[in-house]
Amino acid sequence: MVSRAFSPSSAAALAASLLLAALPQPASAFYLPGVAPTSYKPGDTVPLYVNAIRPIAAPRDGVLHSVMSYDYYHPDLHFCAPADGPKSVGESLGSILFGDRIMTSPFELKMAQNETCKQLCAVTYEAESSQFVNMLIEKGYSLNWLVDGLPAGQEIIDDLTGTEFYSPGFLIGQDNGNNAIAFNNHYDIVVEYHEVSGNPDQLRVVGVLVQPSSLHYEDPNAVDCSLQHQAVVLDTKAGGKTPVQFTYSVYWTPSKTVWATRWDKYLHVVEPKIHWFSLINSAIIVVFLVLTVLSVMVRTLKKDIARYNRLDQINLDDLSGTSALDDGVQEDSGWKLVHGDVFRAPTHPLLLSVFLGNGAQLFVMTGFTIMFALLGFLSPSNRGSLGTIMVLLYTVLGFVGGYASARVYKAFGGEKWKLNIALTPLLVPGLVFSVFFLLDLFLWAKQSSGAVPFTTMLVIIGIWFVISVPLSFAGSWVGFRSAAIESPVHTNQIPRQIPPVTTYLKPIPSMLLVGILPFGAIFVELYFIMNSIWFSKIYYMFGFLFLCYGLMIITCAAVTVLMVYFLLCAENYHWQWRAFLAAGTTSLYIFGNAMIYWISKLSFSSLAGSVLYVGYSALISFLFFILTGSIGFFSSWWFTRKIYASIKVD
Numbered sequence: 001m002v003s004r005a006f007s008p009s010s011a012a013a014l015a016a017s018l019l020l021a022a023l024p025q026p027a028s029a030f031y032l033p034g035v036a037p038t039s040y041k042p043g044d045t046v047p048l049y050v051n052a053i054r055p056i057a058a059p060r061d062g063v064l065h066s067v068m069s070y071d072y073y074h075p076d077l078h079f080c081a082p083a084d085g086p087k088s089v090g091e092s093l094g095s096i097l098f099g100d101r102i103m104t105s106p107f108e109l110k111m112a113q114n115e116t117c118k119q120l121c122a123v124t125y126e127a128e129s130s131q132f133v134n135m136l137i138e139k140g141y142s143l144n145w146l147v148d149g150l151p152a153g154q155e156i157i158d159d160l161t162g163t164e165f166y167s168p169g170f171l172i173g174q175d176n177g178n179n180a181i182a183f184n185n186h187y188d189i190v191v192e193y194h195e196v197s198g199n200p201d202q203l204r205v206v207g208v209l210v211q212p213s214s215l216h217y218e219d220p221n222a223v224d225c226s227l228q229h230q231a232v233v234l235d236t237k238a239g240g241k242t243p244v245q246f247t248y249s250v251y252w253t254p255s256k257t258v259w260a261t262r263w264d265k266y267l268h269v270v271e272p273k274i275h276w277f278s279l280i281n282s283a284i285i286v287v288f289l290v291l292t293v294l295s296v297m298v299r300t301l302k303k304d305i306a307r308y309n310r311l312d313q314i315n316l317d318d319l320s321g322t323s324a325l326d327d328g329v330q331e332d333s334g335w336k337l338v339h340g341d342v343f344r345a346p347t348h349p350l351l352l353s354v355f356l357g358n359g360a361q362l363f364v365m366t367g368f369t370i371m372f373a374l375l376g377f378l379s380p381s382n383r384g385s386l387g388t389i390m391v392l393l394y395t396v397l398g399f400v401g402g403y404a405s406a407r408v409y410k411a412f413g414g415e416k417w418k419l420n421i422a423l424t425p426l427l428v429p430g431l432v433f434s435v436f437f438l439l440d441l442f443l444w445a446k447q448s449s450g451a452v453p454f455t456t457m458l459v460i461i462g463i464w465f466v467i468s469v470p471l472s473f474a475g476s477w478v479g480f481r482s483a484a485i486e487s488p489v490h491t492n493q494i495p496r497q498i499p500p501v502t503t504y505l506k507p508i509p510s511m512l513l514v515g516i517l518p519f520g521a522i523f524v525e526l527y528f529i530m531n532s533i534w535f536s537k538i539y540y541m542f543g544f545l546f547l548c549y550g551l552m553i554i555t556c557a558a559v560t561v562l563m564v565y566f567l568l569c570a571e572n573y574h575w576q577w578r579a580f581l582a583a584g585t586t587s588l589y590i591f592g593n594a595m596i597y598w599i600s601k602l603s604f605s606s607l608a609g610s611v612l613y614v615g616y617s618a619l620i621s622f623l624f625f626i627l628t629g630s631i632g633f634f635s636s637w638w639f640t641r642k643i644y645a646s647i648k649v650d
């Protein structure tokens with residue numbers, strides 16, 4: 001009898017699969033990594049799929065020159081297609097949204113059978129195609145192949161740690177300067193395979209490396225793949241024709257790496273020590289700051305409340321005719337003065353409530369996404385699972401958005417409830433979708449494969465209107481049905497005069513001051529996320545992300561509460577929009593950061609590239625604006641309710 005120990009990891013896997021079973025989504029959309037390995041017998045065909053070609057940092061200057069991706073079978077590339085034409089491989093929604101365009105290829109890989117110098121096809125490049133290909137080579141475009149779900153990579157040695165790792169993708173050609181641009185037409189494919197528990201009939205793919213080279217075969221009948229040949233230089237002069245023969249070799253090498261850890265080499269963390277260091281550094285600063293601020297504030301508040309309630313006592317004593325104690329305290333200062341106005345509805349309550357509903361929706365979505373990621377659902381072996389899960393969660397959480405928006409609007413005493421119900425699921429998503437659509441038009445115009453296909457657009461609109469909007473309506477209905485959130489103090493008929501405020505409490509300085517701290521909490525992680533977005537690096541440091549997200553929430557809440565406290569002390573009771581906008585200013589810093597990143601790491605020669613970059617950055621910043629603004633508002637709301645409930649009024 002063999003008894004299996006119940007390990008923590010299997011407990012986590014169990015919990016995760018229970019969670020999975022409880023979700024109404026199709027199970028095929030995600031699976032736990034390590035659940036479905038494919039075993040091959042020697043000689044079995046292992047499919048090689050090709051994905052869109054993408055720019056990576058150009059080797060000559062380390063700078064990204066484009067954001068446009070192109071289809072592998074772009075007519076100007078003339079890559080060899082299968083005899084019966086390329087077919088597209090089924091992908092998840094998130095995978096399509098994030099730019100995967102996976103197709104079949106003519107490469108024949110037979111498990112554990114070496115092949116040397118197989119010929120694919122012969123193509124003649126006209127001048128126009130040559131110019132296009134050379135442009136791609138100059139900009140550092142790379143080919144992205146997938147063998148058994150693993151990206152074909154190149155082996156790179158990390159200068160800092162000396163460890164070797166696989167960087168996905170390999171270059172179309174080499175730009176050697178002085179117009180000597182070599183086009184790669186031969187691929188040495190090295191596939192590492194692992195024998196499952198010594199069984200020679202159960203072989204699994206655990207690593208894929210491709211070494212491309214440029215071989216100019218003088219005699220088309222003597223194609224020998226020898227590396228002695230000159231490089232292929234495409235003739236870009238008008239009327240120039242360059243014949244190119246595509247060839248490849250396949251080498252299978254046995255490996256000790258097991259299937260479960262085959263991704264480790266791809267998920268190489270660049271400078272992990274520096275990453276940890278800067279993260280802990282910012283975490284300590286943030287926590288220290290927040291704790292100091294909070295402790296000072298709690299003390300001041302306690303004093304305030306005690307003073308106000310003592311004053312109350314004195315006033316009562318006054319009324320009952322006993323001698324009044326005069327200790328010099330006066331009631332004509334501080335936040336208590338605005339008790340009759342602090343819960344007065346803000347201007348434009350409809351817009352604010354719609355933003356807050358969407359913010360709540362984003363907040364919960366982000367939380368769940370990071371949780372799923374920590375549980376391992378979003379492993380890179382599961383292509384596009386991140387995008388899919390975000391779209392699905394956002395859709396399903398439409399209910400939360402509707403509910404939050406309705407409750408806030410009701411608390412504001414809003415009356416246009418029909419408009420609120422309609423705008424909550426339409427305004428913010430509509431805005432985001434419109435911008436997304438406009439940017440997509442740019443990609444379409446440039447024949448980029450990054451353009452989301454029309455059918456996918458329709459699917460998104462379908463999901464939005466068939467699932468998200470009704471769910472949001474349902475949430476709104478529940479929200480409007482429940483009792484209005486009562487304010488702890490009565491609001492006066494006539495609004496108080498607001499005295500002029502000091503400089504740092506003026507709207508713009510206070511916003512800039514408040515926004516910088518939450519930004520500081522996420523700024524290190526942001527750098528890695530941007531690298532993974534723009535340089536197609538695999539992002540998987542969800543532990544770091546979780547920490548940062550937590551830090552951002554805490555800072556955002558704490559700083560906004562502090563600002564609201566100062567504002568109320570200055571007898572300014574227009575805190576609702578101020579809290580939302582001040583916390584939302586974090587997004588302005590995020591946008592600014594994206595611009596600095598542009599200057600330092602990217603260089604676009606085309607207008608389209610710049611427009612796309614600015615457009616996507618603005619889109620992401622806008623979502624951050626809604627998210628952080630809502631965190632700021634809700635924490636301030638909680639805070640004001642708390643403090644005004646603790647003093648006696650009248």
Ligand SMILES: *[C@@H]1O[C@H](CO)[C@@H](O)[C@H](O)[C@H]1NC(C)=O
Pocket residue numbers: 112113114251252253
């Ligand atoms: C295939 O080629 C690799 C690398 O040259 C070699 O290590 C391996 O033994 C070869 N396999 C077979 C089955 O010949």
